Amino acid sequence: MxxxxxxxxxxxxxxxxxxxxxxxxxxxxxxxxxxxxxxxxxxxxxxxxxxxxxxxxxxxxxxxxxxxxxxxxxxxxxxxxxxxxxxxxxxxxxxxxxxxxxxxxxxEREDPRDALISREGKKLDELPEGAKVGTGSFRRTTQLLAYRPDLSIVPMRGNIGTRLEKMETENLDAIILAAAGLNRMGMGDRITECIPPEIMLPGGGQGxxxxxxxxxxxxxxxxxxxxxHDETHTALEAERSFLHRLEGGCQVPIGVYATVDGEALHIRGMVGSLDGKQIFKTEGTGAIQDAVKLGDDCAKEILGQGAGRILDEIYNR
CATH class of the missing domain: 3.40.190.10 (Periplasmic binding protein-like II)
Incomplete structure (x- = not known):
């Protein structure tokens, strides 16, 4: 210095x-x-x-x-x-x-995935038909219903401890939380399954x-x-650029996840209807120095697919 x-x-x-x-x-x-x-x-x-x-x-x-x-x-x-x-x-x-x-x-980023915690140790594919799953996230709700339309989603808010208590008091079959928070709080052993991004894209910046x-x-x-941590910062630049173009916040079902591999950056994005019946997806690869542009380009591409109509309906609510 x-x-x-x-x-x-x-x-x-x-x-x-x-x-x-x-x-x-x-x-x-x-x-x-x-x-x-x-x-x-x-x-x-x-x-x-x-x-x-x-x-x-x-x-x-x-x-x-x-x-x-x-x-x-x-x-x-x-x-x-x-x-x-x-x-x-x-x-x-x-x-x-x-x-x-x-x-x-x-x-440096922790595990960015969403985690399923179930009362009986059943994974997402093993939950019974009509199982009640608690989450306060539209993003998680949309992707859960797209993958398992039979599930019954129960809205919930609160910290990790509160949500774990609600799973018992409200007789829920499972809840969805961020794996990173559970790991940081020493509760990683409560995780039944970390849901792969192919099924549930994380929220921008998660972890x-x-x-x-x-x-x-x-x-x-x-x-x-x-x-x-340069790699995490670069990935989040792409994710936040994607969200910025879509004006995305927690009130809309948008998922985005970027990863860095050497000098290359890969990003995947998702926009869905609240009932999970319409899902638009995009992905792209570029140089790490073009992180902001890559995120913005992917957002434009998904808007071109028709995701803008869904977002307009949600924002107008």
Whole structure:
């Protein structure tokens, strides 16, 4: 590091803005431990911020604002200099960030797949006809019904523990959760089956943790850049470009998943009707430096198939 830079910009304390849910706190503490291991002279503290998404638990997200409900108050804290960085599950981060903020670092992705947890250890293909499956995601609902139209989908929200309890109290046969969250919370042994992307494409950014900062904050950037994972960041650039073109949020059934193999990037995307009867799919391969263009091109292609009509119907609701 340039000595002049160090003397002017180096900071020795970092405040992480985070939601107070068990998974959010795990992620924030994980980032805290990585940063303190990287910098012996750095002290990191957590600032818990209750978001609108945490306060509203009895209404589907699609009816109250979507993804931004889990980031808005934390971002406001960043802009007011009440915290120095925000740690987010990338699947919760809207496509457009507030002016003055930037996604500076994307950490290495955990397992991005969706996981089935069933009461009797039955896999998706083994669930009885008419089985009740709990999920709060339109994306998961659409793909479940496309694969198993006989299933009965039960809407649910809440953290991992709450949903596991509801599986018992509401007598559900199974629930769908993100494998990454279960693994991070030490509950990977509860997973009956990780559903392959060929059956259920993940949501954009699922399994990845991002760090949001103020723009032009070199002291903070110097402390966090070591956590950047280039391959994950590149994949998410493609996924978020796909979602941005489709104006996709949690209120629409859109799946997208990108992977990096050396200098090549592959992306798959899906848009479906809420009843699972219409599914449009796309995929493409390109150079990693063209991630944004590749995601955008695939989104245009799927719109050309007719997915735009489905999205218009959903948005107009």
């Amino acid at each position: 340039d000595p002049l830079f160090a003397s002017i910009y180096q900071i020795h304390e970092l405040r992480i803005g985070t939601r107070g849910s068990p998974l959010a706190l795990w992620q924030a503490n994980w980032i805290k431990s990585l940063l303190e291991a990287e910098h012996e002279d750095l002290t990191v503290s957590l600032v818990k911020i209750k978001t609108s998404g945490d306060k509203i638990q009895d209404v589907p997200l699609a009816k109250v604002g979507g993804k931004g409900l889990f980031t808005k108050e934390i971002e406001e804290g960043l802009l007011r200099n009440e915290v120095d960085i925000a740690v987010h599950s990338m699947k919760d981060v809207p496509m457009k960030l507030p002016p003055g903020l930037i996604l500076s670092v994307i950490t 990845a943790v991002g760090i949001e900062t103020r723009k032009d904050d070199p002291g903070v950037m110097d402390r966090i850049y070591a956590l950047e």
